[in-house]
Amino acid sequence: MVQQEIRRGPWTEQEDFKxxxxxxxxxxxxWEFIAKVSGLNRTGKSCRLRWVNYLHPDLKRGKLTPQEEHxxxxxxxxxxxxxxxxxxxxPGRTDNEIKNYWRTHLRKKKAxxxxxxxxxxxxxxxxxxxxxxxxxxxxxxASKKGGQESFYDTDQDAEQGYSMxxxxxxxxxxxxxxxxxxxxxxxxxxxxxxxxPPIHSPSLDYSSDPLWVMDEEERKMLFPIICDQYFSCYQQxxxxxxx
DNA sequence: AAGCAATGCAACCGCGCAGAC
DNA sequence: CGTCTGCGCGGTTGCATTGCT
Numbered sequence: 001m002v003q004q005e006i007r008r009g010p011w012t013e014q015e016d017f018k019x020x021x022x023x024x025x026x027x028x029x030x031w032e033f034i035a036k037v038s039g040l041n042r043t044g045k046s047c048r049l050r051w052v053n054y055l056h057p058d059l060k061r062g063k064l065t066p067q068e069e070h071x072x073x074x075x076x077x078x079x080x081x082x083x084x085x086x087x088x089x090x091p092g093r094t095d096n097e098i099k100n101y102w103r104t105h106l107r108k109k110k111a112x113x114x115x116x117x118x119x120x121x122x123x124x125x126x127x128x129x130x131x132x133x134x135x136x137x138x139x140x141x142a143s144k145k146g147g148q149e150s151f152y153d154t155d156q157d158a159e160q161g162y163s164m165x166x167x168x169x170x171x172x173x174x175x176x177x178x179x180x181x182x183x184x185x186x187x188x189x190x191x192x193x194x195x196x197p198p199i200h201s202p203s204l205d206y207s208s209d210p211l212w213v214m215d216e217e218e219r220k221m222l223f224p225i226i227c228d229q230y231f232s233c234y235q236q237x238x239x240x241x242x243x
Numbered sequence: 244a245a246g247c248a249a250t251g252c253a254a255c256c257g258c259g260c261a262g263a264c
Numbered sequence: 265c266g267t268c269t270g271c272g273c274g275g276t277t278g279c280a281t282t283g284c285t
Contacts, residue, residue, distance in 0.1 A: 010253070010279085032270060044270070049254065052272090084273060095273070100252055 007041040011050055015040055019047055020055050028056075053096045060092035064101060072098055 011019075022038040028051055031044030040047065053059075064072065068090055075086045083095035083102075090098065 008255075030270085043255095045256090045272090046254075048271075053253075081274065096253080099274075104251065 005041065006043055008046070011054075015042070016050070016055055019050060023051055023055075049096075053094045058092055059094065064090075064093070068093065069101075072101065076102060 007015075018038050018040055019034070022034050026034055026037070028048075031048040033044075035042050035044040035047045038047075042050075071090060072086060075089055079085055081099075083099045087093050087095040087098050
C-alpha cells in the first residue's frame with residue numbers, strides 16, 4: 001500500500017468535522033486508530049492535540065476570567081510549569097492555552113522589568129518568582145485581540161462567526177438525518193452524540209482487530225454516506241456564512 | 244496607505260511514561 | 265525483563281493579526 005504523505009499545518013474545517021465525527025464514534029483514546037480510520041492523513045498525535053486543544057465540546061473559548069487568571073498565577077507559583085496539572089484545576093481550559101497565556105504575561109513582565117530596572121542581575125531567576133508575586137499588574141490583560149472574533153469563538157459574535165457551538169449543532173442535526181444504525185449495527189445513537197465526556201469505544205475493541213485497520217478503499221466503502229452527508233451539510237453551513 | 248514590529252495562538256517536536264506483549 | 269507502541273506533557277516554532285510609525 002502506498003504510504004500517503006502526512007498532512008501538517010493548520011487544520012481545515014473539513015478536517016475538524018471529520019475528527020469530531022470519528023472521535024464521537026470511537027472515543028477520544030485511540031488516536032492512532034482514529035487517525036488511520038478517518039483518512040485524515042494526520043498523525044494520532046496531531047489529532048489528539050487538535051481535539052484536546054480546540055474541538056473538545058467542554059472547552060471554554062475566549063479570555064481567561066480574572067478569577068481564572070488569579071488561579072493560574074497562584075497554581076503556577078505552587079507547581080511551576082506543570083501546565084496540564086494547572087489546567088485540570090481550570091475546567092474548560094487547556095494546558096496549551098494556559099501555557100500561552102503565561103508566556104504572554106511572562107513576556108510582558110519581562111518587557112516591563114527591562115523598562116523599569118535595566119541593570120538588574122540576570123541571575124536572579126526573576127521570571128517565576130517576581131511574576132507570581134505581582135502579576136496582577138497585568139491582569140488588565142490588555143489583549144489586543146479583545147474584540148477580534150476568531151472563527152471558532154463561541155463567546156462573541158454568535159451571529160457572525162461560525163462557532164464551535166454551531167459545528168456541534170450541525171453535527172447533532174446532521175445526525176438526525178443520518179441513520180447511523182444502518183452503518184454500525186449495534187451501536188446505539190447514544191454513541192454518536194458527541195456528548196461529553198466522550199464515549200470510550202463502547203463494547204467493541206476495534207484496535208486489536210486488524211479488520212478495523214482500514215486502508216483508504218475500505219474506509220470509503222464503509223463511510224461514504226456518512227462522510228458525504230456530513231460534508232454536504234457542512235458545506236451548506238459555510239456557504240450560508242461566506243455568502 | 245504602507246511597512247515594520249509586537250503579540251497571540253495553533254500546531255509541531257522530542258522526550259518520558261505506562262501498558263501490552 | 266526487555267521491547268514496542270501509544271499517549272501525554274512541556275517546550276518551541278511559525279504564522280496571522282493587530283498596533284504603531
